[in-house]
Amino acid sequence: MPVLFTGATGFLGCRIVRELLSEGGDEPITVIGRGSEPDLRARMEAAVTWLDGPSLPAGALNRLRYLSGDITLPGLGLTAEERARATDGITQLWHSAALLRLEGDPAPLHRSNVVGTRHVLELAEHAPDAHLMHVSTAYVAGRRLTGHILEEDLLDDHGFQTYYEESKYTAERLVRAWGARTGRSVTVLRPGLLVTDRPVPEGLPGQPLNILLRIVDAGLHSKAVRARSLAAFVKGGRRRGDAVRIRIAADPDGTANLVQVEYAARAMVRTARAHAGRPAAVRTVHVTHPHNASADIALKALEVRYPRLSLSLVPHIPDPTPLEQLVAQHGAGMVGFSAQRRTYDRTHLCEALGDLPDPEPIDESYLARACGDPDVPVGPDVRVPA
Numbered sequence: 088m089p090v091l092f093t094g095a096t097g098f099l100g101c102r103i104v105r106e107l108l109s110e111g112g113d114e115p116i117t118v119i120g121r122g123s124e125p126d127l128r129a130r131m132e133a134a135v136t137w138l139d140g141p142s143l144p145a146g147a148l149n150r151l152r153y154l155s156g157d158i159t160l161p162g163l164g165l166t167a168e169e170r171a172r173a174t175d176g177i178t179q180l181w182h183s184a185a186l187l188r189l190e191g192d193p194a195p196l197h198r199s200n201v202v203g204t205r206h207v208l209e210l211a212e213h214a215p216d217a218h219l220m221h222v223s224t225a226y227v228a229g230r231r232l233t234g235h236i237l238e239e240d241l242l243d244d245h246g247f248q249t250y251y252e253e254s255k256y257t258a259e260r261l262v263r264a265w266g267a268r269t270g271r272s273v274t275v276l277r278p279g280l281l282v283t284d285r286p287v288p289e290g291l292p293g294q295p296l297n298i299l300l301r302i303v304d305a306g307l308h309s310k311a312v313r314a315r316s317l318a319a320f321v322k323g324g325r326r327r328g329d330a331v332r333i334r335i336a337a338d339p340d341g342t343a344n345l346v347q348v349e350y351a352a353r354a355m356v357r358t359a360r361a362h363a364g365r366p367a368a369v370r371t372v373h374v375t376h377p378h379n380a381s382a383d384i385a386l387k388a389l390e391v392r393y394p395r396l397s398l399s400l401v402p403h404i405p406d407p408t409p410l411e412q413l414v415a416q417h418g419a420g421m422v423g424f425s426a427q428r429r430t431y432d433r434t435h436l437c438e439a440l441g442d443l444p445d446p447e448p449i450d451e452s453y454l455a456r457a458c459g460d461p462d463v464p465v466g467p468d469v470r471v472p473a
């Protein structure tokens with residue numbers, strides 16, 4: 088079952104590739120991504136070797152092939168010969184590459200997530216037997232913050248919290264229309280917010296939770312805060328006293344669907360297997376945790392990393408402090424993104440998963456581990472996905 092894969096160097100993508108390798112077999116998995124082929128090889132081998140999971144069959148890494156390509160370029164920038172090499176005989180095409188950014192200029196998000204998906208669909212036309220596995224997000228539900236979201240639902244009538252959500256929504260629309268027009272087999276996978284409690288070493292793709300850590304770290308190192316030696320105080324190293332109180336404007340009863348990335352990758356590969364050979368159709372699957380986590384427990388976990396911080400969610404902050412302004416300025420997207428009340432239907436997921444047990448609950452201690460060692464800063468080179 089030769090496979091072509093975009094986004095294999097990402098936080099999720101490398102785990103899906105590892106799952107595919109752990110299933111055994113000798114068919115090639117072609118990783119298409121930015122950078123030279125030796126660079127792609129080095130990054131993939133570092134990630135796959137570091138990741139946990141069932142042991143890999145001998146020689147598994149030899150199944151990986153590498154091709155330089157950029158989804159924002161027509162034809163992904165491939166020559167005709169490279170395109171033929173990439174698509175020859177493939178039975179699965181995974182499209183996981185995307186730009187994950189909650190704020191800033193929408194143009195790069197459009198280029199990567201909408202135009203990039205269009206380019207991948209054009210490439211898929213050269214692989215008529217390939218089942219398309221398109222990685223979307225549960226956040227295509229946008230500003231629909233309450234209610235139970237069905238896997239078939241794809242509506243824009245509530246609008247979107249971020250252009251990232253909108254770009255993924257538009258990409259999903261393209262994928263659905265393409266599937267209907269071509270009569271091809273398509274599975275759209277919509278993960279919740281992906282997390283891991285295993286600290287990711289520098290150089291390997293980091294997790295979205297790092298965005299919150301970076302906001303707090305940035306706040307603690309800002310001029311205003313440094314002037315008062317607050318950073319050392321907040322980290323608990325200087326003197327005892329009252330906690331520094333930071334209010335964050337968000338729904339105090341908000342929840343987020345956090346799901347272990349290891350579970351999500353395994354569930355996606357099981358879904359691919361379950362959908363293979365079924366009559367051609369577009370099927371959408373929520374790869375979500377069965378239970379939402381309260382946004383409050385994420386704040387409590389942050390307090391473990393920063394013991395003198397006291398964080399709370401409030402609907403409005405009429406009199407923000409400079410630190411609260413900073414959090415609002417840089418963290419608004421992430422916090423609004425995380426605090427909501429909707430739930431996700433998992434009927435199609437459960438049908439596909441067979442005996443795969445539900446993931447463990449995501450509780451405060453899990454998230455405290457995910458937040459990592461307080462003495463290890465979240466470096467600026469850690470990527471900040473969503």
Ligand SMILES: NC(=O)c1ccc[n+]([C@@H]2O[C@H](COP(=O)([O-])OP(=O)(O)OC[C@H]3O[C@@H](n4cnc5c(N)ncnc54)[C@H](OP(=O)(O)O)[C@@H]3O)[C@@H](O)[C@H]2O)c1
Binds near residue numbers: 093098157279282
């Ligand atoms: N992380 C989450 O919590 C989450 C939640 C829901 C859905 N998702 C979806 O899951 C998918 C994977 O996310 P992730 O967490 O693995 O993100 P990630 O760690 O940021 O990885 C993104 C991947 O896309 C690749 N990519 C980006 N732009 C590209 C381009 N122009 N050409 C070729 N490759 C490009 C990146 O390559 P480089 O390594 O070269 O940058 C990387 O492999 C995305 O579709 C995302 O929307 C993620």
